[in-house]
Structures are given as C-alpha cells and as structure tokens.
Amino acid sequence: MDPARQVKGARVGLLHSVGGLANNNLVVILERDDAPAHALQWEPSYSRPVEIERHHRPDPSRVSKEGVLDSYTILHVSPEGFPSPLVLGMITTYSGHRILARAATPTTFKVGERVVIEKGDDAFYFMRYGWAQRITFRLARKMKGWKLRLKRRFRI
Numbered sequence: 014m015d016p017a018r019q020v021k022g023a024r025v026g027l028l029h030s031v032g033g034l035a036n037n038n039l040v041v042i043l044e045r046d047d048a049p050a051h052a053l054q055w056e057p058s059y060s061r062p063v064e065i066e067r068h069h070r071p072d073p074s075r076v077s078k079e080g081v082l083d084s085y086t087i088l089h090v091s092p093e094g095f096p097s098p099l100v101l102g103m104i105t106t107y108s109g110h111r112i113l114a115r116a117a118t119p120t121t122f123k124v125g126e127r128v129v130i131e132k133g134d135d136a137f138y139f140m141r142y143g144w145a146q147r148i149t150f151r152l153a154r155k156m157k158g159w160k161l162r163l164k165r166r167f168r169i
Contacts, residue, residue, distance in 0.1 A: 079142065080106040082126045087119070102139055104128060114139045 028041040085102035092099075100116035114130060114137035116122070127142040140146075 077106045077108040078130050080104040080112075080128055080130055080139075082122055082124060082128050082139070083111070084124060085116075085122050087121075102128070104130060104137075104139055106130065112137050116140065 024045050026043040028043065081104065083103045083105055085100060088095075088099040088101065089097060091097045096119075098119045100119050100122075102114055102116060102122065103111065104114055105111050112130070117131070117138045117140040120141075122128070122141070128139040129142050129146045131138045131140075
C-alpha cells in the first residue's frame with residue numbers, strides 16, 4: 014500500500030464488507046499485536062470441561078423434498094458460469110436440515126414461503142409449492158399407503 018494512504022500511528026483498522034445472502038454486513042475490527050502480550054487472568058463461571066453433544070444428521074441428498082424459505086438473495090452480477098440473475102435461498106427442510114439452494118426459475122419469493130426442493134446433478138434447486146406439487150405429493154402418499162396395504166394383505 015502506498016505510504017501516503019496510511020494513517021500514521023494507527024493501531025486499529027476496520028474492514029467492512031457489504032452484500033451476500035440477505036444483504037448481510039460484515040464488520041471486522043483489527044488491532045496491531047506488536048505490543049507485548051498481557052497475561053489474561055480470568056476464571057470461567059462454569060465448571061470444566063464442557064461437553065457439547067453433537068448429533069449427526071443424515072446425508073442432505075436424503076432429506077425431505079419440502080421446506081420453508083428462510084432467506085434469499087438475487088445476484089444480478091453472477092459468478093462466471095452461472096446465468097444471471099441467480100437466485101440463492103437458505104431453506105430449512107421439514108427433516109431439520111438447512112441447505113443453500115438455487116431457484117429453478119429466477120423469480121421473487123417471500124421469506125417464510127413453503128417451497129419444494131429437488132436434488133440436481135450439481136446442486137439443490139427450489140421452487141414454489143404450487144397446485145402441481147400438492148397433487149404430486151398427495152398421490153405419492155396415497156400410493157405409499159396402497160403399497161403398504163398390499164404388502165400386508167399378500168405378505169410380500
């Protein structure tokens with residue numbers, strides 16, 4: 014960096030990034046650390062060790078095909094290799110997964126809207142939950158029920 018652009022004697026720097034999913038702002042404050050380190054004298058108010066219980070979730074390719082749109086953004090200047098406008102959404106599926114997916118067709122959505130999720134070759138895609146999806150899901154549930162009844166009846 015050109016020395017003329019630097020503030021003399023500055024000990025703190027500010028980094029600011031605007032944009033991203035749902036127009037989040039990211040601010041980072043940096044402080045020089047060439048000063049001698051100070052010993053930290055602090056005792057936590059909780060007993061040690063703290064164990065964090067982690068639950069393994071199944072592969073996202075096997076999650077439910079329906080979910081709720083938590084947030085979305087439209088990239089009008091998309092990365093190379095992607096069509097413009099590119100609509101990306103953060104979706105919570107009914108199986109509890111949270112995934113990032115592309116919209117199948119570029120349109121506007123509403124946060125909290127019910128969406129249908131499909132797994133493509135390279136990514137997850139989402140679309141509005143319309144009358145066609147309602148009929149498809151109801152038929153699939155009925156077919157599953159009929160299949161179970163046939164299995165029980167004929168002991169297949």
